[in-house]
Amino acid sequence: MAEIGEHKIAALAELRNQLGNQITSGSDLLRVQETRETRVATGLQGLNEQLGGGLPRGQLTEIISPGYSKGGGLVMAELMARARRERQYAVLFDVGRGFTPESFPESDLETLLWVGCESAKQAVEALDIASRDENFQLFLLDLRDCEPSDWSAVRSGQWYRILGQLRPREAVTVIFSRKAVTSAAKHRLSVENTLSIDSLDSERAGLLEQSRFTPMTFPVSTSHDSRKSRSALSIAG
Amino acid sequence: MGYHNHTTTNSGFAVLWCPDFRLQAVARGERNHETPLILVDDSKRQSVVLCGNDRAYQWEVEASMSTVQALARCPGLQVRRPSAAAEETAARLLLEAALSWVPGMEETEPGLLTLDLASQPSEEWEQNGYRVQRQLADLGFSTVIGMGQTPSLARIAAVAARESGEILWHLDPDRRLEFLDRLPLTIAETGAELNERLHLWGVKTLGSFARLSHQAVAARLGEEGVELWLRLTGRLQRPLRQAQLEHLFEERYEFDYELNDKEPLFFLINRLIERLSNRVSRTGRAAAAVVLVLTFTDGSCYAKRLALPEPTLEHEVLFRIISGHIEQIEMKTAVESLLLRYEPADRVSSQRLLFGAGLRNIHQFQETLKRLRKLVGSDFVGSPRFCDTHRPGTCELVPLPHDIPAIEDDENTLTGPPTTGPIFRKYPTAATAAVRLRDGYPIMVESSRINGVVIEHYGPWKCEGDWWHQGKIWNRTEWDIELLNQGLFRLIDTGRRWIIEGYYD
Numbered sequence: 029m030a031e032i033g034e035h036k037i038a039a040l041a042e043l044r045n046q047l048g049n050q051i052t053s054g055s056d057l058l059r060v061q062e063t064r065e066t067r068v069a070t071g072l073q074g075l076n077e078q079l080g081g082g083l084p085r086g087q088l089t090e091i092i093s094p095g096y097s098k099g100g101g102l103v104m105a106e107l108m109a110r111a112r113r114e115r116q117y118a119v120l121f122d123v124g125r126g127f128t129p130e131s132f133p134e135s136d137l138e139t140l141l142w143v144g145c146e147s148a149k150q151a152v153e154a155l156d157i158a159s160r161d162e163n164f165q166l167f168l169l170d171l172r173d174c175e176p177s178d179w180s181a182v183r184s185g186q187w188y189r190i191l192g193q194l195r196p197r198e199a200v201t202v203i204f205s206r207k208a209v210t211s212a213a214k215h216r217l218s219v220e221n222t223l224s225i226d227s228l229d230s231e232r233a234g235l236l237e238q239s240r241f242t243p244m245t246f247p248v249s250t251s252h253d254s255r256k257s258r259s260a261l262s263i264a265g
Numbered sequence: 266m267g268y269h270n271h272t273t274t275n276s277g278f279a280v281l282w283c284p285d286f287r288l289q290a291v292a293r294g295e296r297n298h299e300t301p302l303i304l305v306d307d308s309k310r311q312s313v314v315l316c317g318n319d320r321a322y323q324w325e326v327e328a329s330m331s332t333v334q335a336l337a338r339c340p341g342l343q344v345r346r347p348s349a350a351a352e353e354t355a356a357r358l359l360l361e362a363a364l365s366w367v368p369g370m371e372e373t374e375p376g377l378l379t380l381d382l383a384s385q386p387s388e389e390w391e392q393n394g395y396r397v398q399r400q401l402a403d404l405g406f407s408t409v410i411g412m413g414q415t416p417s418l419a420r421i422a423a424v425a426a427r428e429s430g431e432i433l434w435h436l437d438p439d440r441r442l443e444f445l446d447r448l449p450l451t452i453a454e455t456g457a458e459l460n461e462r463l464h465l466w467g468v469k470t471l472g473s474f475a476r477l478s479h480q481a482v483a484a485r486l487g488e489e490g491v492e493l494w495l496r497l498t499g500r501l502q503r504p505l506r507q508a509q510l511e512h513l514f515e516e517r518y519e520f521d522y523e524l525n526d527k528e529p530l531f532f533l534i535n536r537l538i539e540r541l542s543n544r545v546s547r548t549g550r551a552a553a554a555v556v557l558v559l560t561f562t563d564g565s566c567y568a569k570r571l572a573l574p575e576p577t578l579e580h581e582v583l584f585r586i587i588s589g590h591i592e593q594i595e596m597k598t599a600v601e602s603l604l605l606r607y608e609p610a611d612r613v614s615s616q617r618l619l620f621g622a623g624l625r626n627i628h629q630f631q632e633t634l635k636r637l638r639k640l641v642g643s644d645f646v647g648s649p650r651f652c653d654t655h656r657p658g659t660c661e662l663v664p665l666p667h668d669i670p671a672i673e674d675d676e677n678t679l680t681g682p683p684t685t686g687p688i689f690r691k692y693p694t695a696a697t698a699a700v701r702l703r704d705g706y707p708i709m710v711e712s713s714r715i716n717g718v719v720i721e722h723y724g725p726w727k728c729e730g731d732w733w734h735q736g737k738i739w740n741r742t743e744w745d746i747e748l749l750n751q752g753l754f755r756l757i758d759t760g761r762r763w764i765i766e767g768y769y770d
Contacts, residue, residue, distance in 0.1 A: 093770065095751075095752060096715075096751060096752030096753070096754070096768045096770065097687065097751075097752030097753045097768060097769055097770055098752075098770065099687065099770065100770050101687055101688030101689075101690055101769070101770035102687055102688060102770070104688070105688050112669075112672065113672055115622035115669040115671060116622070116669075117624075117665065117669075124692070124693035125645065125693065126690045126691035126692060126693060126767060127649070127690070127691075128658065128688075128689045128690060128691055128767070129649040129650065129651060129660045130651060130657070130658075130660070130683075130689075131683065131686075131688045131689045131690075132683075132688070133683065133684065134650070134651060135672065137648060137649055137650060138648070138666065138669070139648075139665070139666075139669055140648055140649065141646070141647070141648055141665055142645075142646070142647060142648065142649050142662070143637055143641055143645065143646050144641060144644075144645030144646075145641055145645070146641070150640065150641060153640060154637055154640055154641060157633060157636045157637055157640065158633055158637065160633070161626075161629055161630060161633040162625050162626055162629060163624050163625050163626060163629065163630045163633075172690070172770070173690075173692065173693055223687050223752065223753055223769060223770075224721065224747055224753075225721035225722070225723060225745065225746075225747040225753065227686060227687055227753070227769075228685070228686040228687070228723060228745055228753070228769070229685055229686065230685060230686065231684060231685055232683075232684050232685055232686065232687075233684070235686075235687060
């Protein structure tokens with residue numbers, strides 16, 4: 029058996045010598061892909077600057093509103109309006125079904141497909157289905173009313189499968205939540221806005237200009253991680 | 266959330282039906298419609314009648330009766346036998362006629378096509394329907410056309426047209442119930458058991474069945490009843506299984522003799538081009554590519570797809586391309602057969618996104634919708650729209666439009682009101698709150714979701730409505746409040762309790 033193994037290793041080494049530079053490692057391929065990545069400019073200058081030009085196509089981006097009235101809804105409204113102006117269809121996966129159409133200009137709803145979901149798990153399953161459809165260019169996943177325990181039910185592998193479906197079609201996906209959701213996200217930004225009672229009468233375009241975006245880098249506790257920590261605890265116990 | 270489904274009236278379908286298709290396929294060349302005709306099946310021990318024409322039915326000839334019995338009943342009865350070749354030709358002619366009307370269709374059954382009319386303005390539907398019927402009548406076919414909001418309603422309309430002796434029925438969405446009131450239950454092609462039960466209940470027309478409530482039908486009649494109700498109310502949408510048209514424009518010639526020379530081949534190709542071009546031009550299309558297949562006496566075969574630089578039906582161009590290619594082929598043995606096929610350019614689908622935007626793949630879109638509805642429920646998938654009411658949170662879900670018109674607007678402006686304030690979002694379940702008031706204004710709020718001091722407020726905004734509908738009256742008093750270090754919320758006084766409805770974000 030050992031002879032066969034050595035023989036194989038030798039054959040592989042010879043092949044590598046013969047092919048030389050034609051062999052490309054996975055990390056090299058990833059770098060090449062990143063340089064090819066195209067971006068969709070949003071109407072939000074601060075967001076575009078932090079993302080290097082706009083939302084990356086074929087990737088997941090997280091927009092975190094750490095509390096109420098931080099402006100996450102305004103960002104979502106702007107992305108919907110942009111999709112309508114660009115004559116593209118958008119899908120909103122609304123966990124908790126708290127979407128209020130009367131807050132949006134009616135014309136911005138014309139190209140929106142609303143999917144009311146009862147849990148984060150269901151929303152991700154719905155995203156998994158819709159991300160295979162070539163008709164949609166923008167997916168918005170609203171997890172703002174979810175508890176982190178809700179999305180721990182989502183298998184981390186499912187996020188990567190969705191990514192695999194988004195890449196070839198270069199569709200943009202933005203997740204809105206209170207905390208970081210998945211390590212599969214390419215970018216994670218927190219949005220801060222100082223909304224007061226006077227904001228109710230302020231022009232929406234002016235409110236959007238006040239939004240500040242900050243990159244976030246803290247680690248994500250995925251379902252996989254929590255399983256690992258649970259098993260570690262049980263071993264320790 | 267107050268959403269309800271709404272069906273669009275912009276889309277439409279037509280069913281083009283050639284009744285007793287197998288008989289018409291073999292007898293369409295016979296112009297004497299006064300002759301009673303039957304199609305018989307001789308493959309069994311006793312020959313039986315498959316179907317007959319109206320003249321034969323007048324003599325009480327029926328399907329499944331023995332041929333001998335039919336001949337005894339009807340003097341001068343002519344007997345025809347099925348022909349697969351004739352049926353194939355007839356099916357091709359039907360498809361070609363339908364293609365001259367719309368680009369997308371489904372071969373639902375032999376002799377029955379379902380056409381998607383979405384690509385046409387609705388005011389032209391009937392006019393085009395009559396035109397296609399005249400075209401088919403010239404070829405010896407007797408057809409009926411039914412039109413409706415959905416494929417199921419179009420089929421019901423076609424059956425109704427046949428039963429009433431008319432040639433075209435349009436089940437107008439605005440007068441749907443009025444039309445259905447005129448139709449007996451048997452038109453919907455449902456099971457005998459369901460028909461019997463409905464008959465006993467006194468439900469005799471499709472219109473009276475469609476007026477029953479969804480819940481009542483589901484509770485009493487189960488799946489079959491619900492399916493019929495959905496069909497009649499136009500809620501049963503399904504994507505069409507697009508007919509395979511790749512081999513439609515094809516001409517084949519088998520040589521009776523061994524052909525070793527190319528000249529006779531060119532002569533034949535000339536004729537086939539003319540025939541195919543005529544057929545394709547009747548559908549309003551042009552050839553985007555030509556497929557040439559030659560089989561040889563030694564069993565070998567030569568096939569080549571010749572893509573054209575742009576769709577055309579110009580005889581000279583096509584002949585030059587095909588003959589030029591054949592010139593280069595080295596024929597070692599004699600040619601046995603020749604096949605020529607045109608791949609027509611679909612002008613509607615190819616030009617769909619040229620100047621506009623919309624669904625790229627309607628079939629895939631329908632599949633996605635179906636799967637999403639199965640996952641989250643059909644009441645939670647759709648494009649939201651406002652309703653004509655002041656009642657907060659009331660809106661409806663409509664299907665996504667298939668085309669997206671451009672917005673004539675400055676790029677940097679928002680597209681229509683509301684353009685002020687942040688976005689309101691409701692909590693999944695409204696939280697009951699304890700509110701402390703001073704001089705009638707809220708100063709402190711405590712609830713399971715948020716607690717805090719009210720530093721600013723707008724309101725009260727009193728609103729009420731539907732007092733003219735018994736049992737549906739609603740009234741409430743709204744406040745917009747800013748809580749210290751918490752954010753902006755909407756507080757509701759229902760008269761009985763306070764609730765935090767949601768937040769601005």
